[in-house]
Amino acid sequence: MQRFQSYRFTVAPMMDWTDTHCRVFHRLLSRRARLYTEMLTTGAIIRGDRARLLGFDASEHPVALQLGGSDPADLATSAKIGEDFGYDEINMNVGCPSDRVQDGRFGACLMAEPDLVADCVAAMKQAVCVPVTVKCRIGIDDQEPEIALQTISRAVVAAGADALVVHARKAWLKGLSPKENRDIPPLDYGLVYRLKAAMPDVPIIINGGIGSIAEAKAHLQHVDGVMLGRAAYQEPWRLLDADSDLFGDPGPQRSMKDAIEAFIPYVERELARGIRLHAMTRHLVGAFHAVPGARAFRRHLAEHAVKPGAIATVLRDAMDLVAERIEASVAA
Incomplete structure (x- = not known):
């Protein structure tokens, strides 16, 4: 479990929240947390204002760029642009359940297309030298989670994915809003633990419903890393204890x-x-x-x-x- 220290504690990518200003503030609370951008689409990166979208402060390292997309060539291009901007990791979103994301054929709906996700990972791995990771759900709609998670995990690892972040809930794309998808589908941490047991050489990071550093510490008995989401943003004071409790290092600030x-x-x-x-x-x-x-x-x-x-x-x-x-x- 100690082999993957760089993923031991991370702060989730959160739309409209984890912009560069948020990340700079979070870095003042924890030197060791790995930070993530909001999800950025390949179209925005390829055709948009890259300096505005991708610019970040040097203090944010280590910081990962999360991409939304499903075209392998566009993802490879965007990943290379992100690497050139200095990001330490490229993460592919296979978990967001919003209607806009589904319309664009990316996010959680890609749980139904593991071969396509694998092709995307392979294309990004060819384009960049930094780690390429995937953030997914345990399944969508009527999928059997045990099968869905194993299938997509094995596909992306075979394609070269360096780590998996698993939100331990299904996403119900039919019938639940994005907000409801954050709370209503039941959590299944045990399934993520079993995935780790089945893939001992792959960093597995657990996400979903984790509300404190104490809870994070408990999960680390079973997986390599913990990703804190809303608790980190809505209650940032919790991050003050992350370095000392999870790494044995003094935090950058006392209060x-x-x-x-x-x-x-x-x-x-x-x-x-x-x-x-x-x-x-x-x-x-x-x-x-x-x-x-x-x-x-x-x-x-x-x-x-x-x-x-x-x-x-x-x-x-x-x-x-x-x-x-x-x-x-x-x-x-």
Whole structure:
């Protein structure tokens, strides 16, 4: 289990959430976490504004680019572009259940086409030197998960995939919304454990419904890595303990207050580039948990960070509200 340390703890790719600003903030909470971009389609990368879509801060390493697509040639081209931008890994999305993704013939619907996914992996492996990985579900709709997961896993590994990330739920493409697909289909962690037992030489990372570092630690008794999703984004304070609890290393910051203080120079630099304050502070709303003043912190950012011309002072003032309330509660 210790042979695949680079995948031991990862933060999931999450649409509209894990942009570069979010990843910079998460890196301040954990030196060891492997970070992932939002899913980017091959069409957007090949024909879009690459600097805007793919640009990232050097502090984010190790960081992986997640691709959405089903054409082997387009995926190979996009993977090479990502490698040239400096990404440390290329990950193929075979798990997203949204209607838009299905219409584009990528995401979870590809669970029904394991040979095509394998062709895509083989094409990307030929195009790049960095690891190529796949993030999938345990099945879709009426598929038998034990068979579906084994079939796609063996196909992509034979094609050269360097690791598998498995969201331990089915995706119901007929009848459930993308939001419902995150919660309603039952989790089957045991199936992912059995996959690892059957493929001891392949890094297997488990994802889905994992809510804490303590839970992650328990999963690591059975698999090589854990991917934390919504818990990492909505409750980022959890990441403060990731390095110490999962790697035995001290984390980069002792507290969330220290992390936000460390984030402010980045905020000021991005403001000077024309980035709006809210684009960065929106990732901080869950920073404080059960801390006096947390609500005032969130309210201040919601009211003031969205204003045109808002500067880093808004974030500092929000932090002062937390500190003042803490002092007031201690004094009381």
